[in-house]
Amino acid sequence: MSINDIKEPWVKDHLTIIEDLHTNAESGLSSSEAKERLEVSGYNRIEAGKKTSLFQVLINQFVSPFVLLLAIAAGLSFFFKEWLDGIAITAVIFINAVIGFFMEFQAERSMEALKKLTTIPARVMRNGKREEVPSEELVPGDILFVEAGDMVTADARVIQSSQLQTNESALTGESLPVEKNSLPLPSNVQLAERINMLYKGTFVALGNGYAAVVNTGMSTELGAIATMVQQAQQAATPLEKKIQSFSKKLIWITVALVIIVFIAGLLNGHELVTMLETSIALAVAAIPEGLPIVATLALAFGMLRMARHNVIVKKLSAVETLGGTNVICTDKTGTLTQNKIQVSFVQVNGAASGIDVDIPGISIRWMENESISGQPAFEHLLRIAALCNTASYEFENGIEKESGDPLETGLLKMVYASGKSAQEYRHQFSKADEIPFSSEAKVMATLHHSSSQGYYIAAKGAVEELLSHCTSVLEGNNIVRFTEEKKKQWLIAAENRAQSGLRMLAFAFRNSKEKEKDFLHHLTLAGLIGFIDPPRPEVPAAIQECKSAGIKVVMITGDHPATAQNIAQRLGLANQDDKVVHGSSMKHFKDLTDDDKAKWLKATVFARVNPQQKLDLVTFYQEKKMVVGMTGDGVNDAPALKKADIGIAMGLRGTQVAQEVADIVLKDDAFSSIVLAIRQGRAIFDNIRKFVVFLMSCNLSELLIIATASVFNLHFQLFPLQILFINLVTDVLPALALGLTKAAPHIMQRKPYSPNIAIIDKKRWTAIFVYSTIMSITTIGAVLTSHEWLHNAERWSPELCNNILFYTLIFSQILHVFNMSFEKGISFFKTEVFRNKYVWIAIAICILITMLSYWIIPLRKVLDVTIYSWQDWTVVVVFSVLSLILIQFVKKMKWVL
Known part of the structure; x- marks a missing residue:
């Protein structure tokens, strides 16, 4: 098998992938072998499409029936020696052309923006040792090393990971970091769920790992999007x-x-x-x-x-096109939501409540049960959140400073808004040992020592996994036995919340008189916490104004269907009975039946959608004679942004690629600015x-x-x-x-x-x-x-x-x-x-x-x-x-x- 013909690498065992790539997981490729492969596979870069020359942009200003009509009138004037008439009309033609040229000139720089994503070095195993090489020289078979803060520079199959998480929101629309491992997956897994793959253009949020490069350049997922950007044709406005x-x-x-x-x-x-x-x-x-x-x-x-x-219009005709827009296809992450992980739900002792963490106001607003804040279990939740945590968070003079895993910074914000200090907890309980989070165990635990209280064990993790380490539960001031019946009730409660779009974690603790080497046992469950990427506060009003203006708003996201449905309901975009269209059930545009089209036309939420499906949706609405506005901020949005009648990119969180292909850029990322523009x-x-x-x-x-x-x-x-x-x-x-x-x-x-x-x-x-x-x-x-x-x-x-x-x-x-x-x-x-x-x-x-x-x-x-x-x-x-x-x-x- 050729190294360039490996299909669906996420399906195979990582050892098989190493064998198919004819490489070595420990020593990587030799320099000579890498050079030979580079000649075959080509450079690992995004090729630019055909650019529009300055001359062509200028010529386009004269190509219209109206300018032709003016030119004929000027020609007749000169023919009959009506010099003033001819000169005046000619001047009108050129003045209009000059204004149009300078106001509309937008070179096709989207491919240049994509190429900038690869102008960084990559660390690979070459000749038996780790070396740094230009990312353009990566080839299939290279063993790539990545760690927190790195950009992934090629599509690669994970072969070894340590707490490895990547932020793929720019590519898939998934707001939460994705935990990576090396286990094989089924063939039909969607892009956002391929947890054993790393993709070019994404970022490592946590941990480190090694991965075997399987695709480079235009063969990557990013390259496929670049091809769609080149092929997407924007019709006349x-x-x-x-x-x-x-x-x-x-x-x-x-x-x-x-x-x-x-x-x-x-x-x-x-x-x-x-x-x-x-x-x-x-x-x-x-x-x-x-x-x-x-x-x-x-x-x-x-x-x-x-x-x-704060609405930057890059193309003159886009101003009027907005006025005729009757459907807005919008991404969720960073557009309708804040692209931040925030604690949204707390459950202790059978009592549950949604919460709203307000950092500027430094408070927590309890939606249903404010009494939770005074219970001992909630005090333990705060302590565990501060101690079993490697992130940092500060709020001074109205400015937030945070680093580390977004979920963990979300926990620290909850602690801060509760009037507590994570630093005080950490000073009182110094860390003595740690069991780091792993994708296999799905649990993190830390051992702390207090001069007055002895040792304290804090643990958090996936609900089902952490509950298996718990033998008791805190109810009021009492620690009681954790029966199978109680455990089942907690699991059902967590599952119900997960189906509503929350990411659920369990939190547990134990006091110990002496230091233990293996301390992840006989824990006491304190409660559950649910996380969500919260919606922007101004968006619901903007969506209602769009509805009153006869504009259909459609959410298109790569996120989980339950999460998308939850956000859509909170924004007033969808009702509880509205069904979410899952990307796995979406046929190619050419294969759609009348029933499929009717289903698409009725739906307001599409989840687990890939870039090609976003492009198909825009094409579908345009076929229905709708004027389509497409908002987005990620690389995955670029083809649809270009294809839409009006592409609207986010200015703050938007990638450069999205901004380059869009017609309009929102400097403040506010969805409400779209209403003003319309x-x-x-x-x-x-x-x-x-x-x-x-x-x-x-x-x-x-x-x-x-x-x-x-x-x-x-x-x-x-x-x-x-x-x-x-x-x-x-x-x-x-x-x-x-x-x-x-x-x-x-x-x-x-x-x-x-x-x-x-x-x-x-x-x-x-x-x-x-x-x-x-x-x-x-x-x-x-x-x-x-x-x-x-x-x-x-x-x-x-x-x-x-x-x-x-x-x-x-x-x-x-x-x-x-x-x-x-x-x-x-x-x-x-x-x-x-x-x-x-x-x-x-x-x-x-x-x-x-x-x-x-x-x-x-x-x-x-x-x-x-x-x-x-x-x-x-x-x-x-x-x-x-x-x-x-x-x-x-x-x-x-x-x-």
């Missing part, structure tokens, strides 16, 4: 899809109107060149040049606003719809005016340069101000937008046509009023008519921004738009720029402005305000939005 769809519709509308006007002009006897120039003006009028810039800046402002609340995302989408409606109705009004003048052969028309000036004045600033409007108060009480909903739906298209029609009618009405009533002229004055048309349209569009509130039942003066200070600033600047076009003589000549009469200015203002009044009237009558 909903916003990108919607803008693409909108751009295509806009192209067809523009083409149709240009053809109609062009043919109508020719039929009316206009020259070909004149109609081509008019067509350019029409194209310029149809295209809202400010849309890309305004959309980009509105999203960028949303990014900055979120950053102030609220902001919804507000951004609302605002995008507002300024798109504004831009389209303004530009369509220009289209209708040009088309009307051409079809009916009127004696006035807008010039291409005037159209561009109108667009530059009214497109950007008012639209940008709309993009900064605050979220409506009830925005989190409505369901998420469907991912299929267009930016401009039928109601909004109707509103656009109605708004633009009203503005066109009032603008042309201003021209007719000035001509017939004020001047009573027999002949048309094209210059005067053009000026009245020009200024009335500008002021109508500026005031039109106030029509962009779509909230029902709110007074005009109390709408979010009317109260938006940025809107007022934008209006003031737009009016100033407009008046400068009249006051500055050179600019007046360029724009062919000749209007002088105050009566004409009165007509301009009256008909501009009339446009606002008429649109408000049709909105009040609910004929349009």
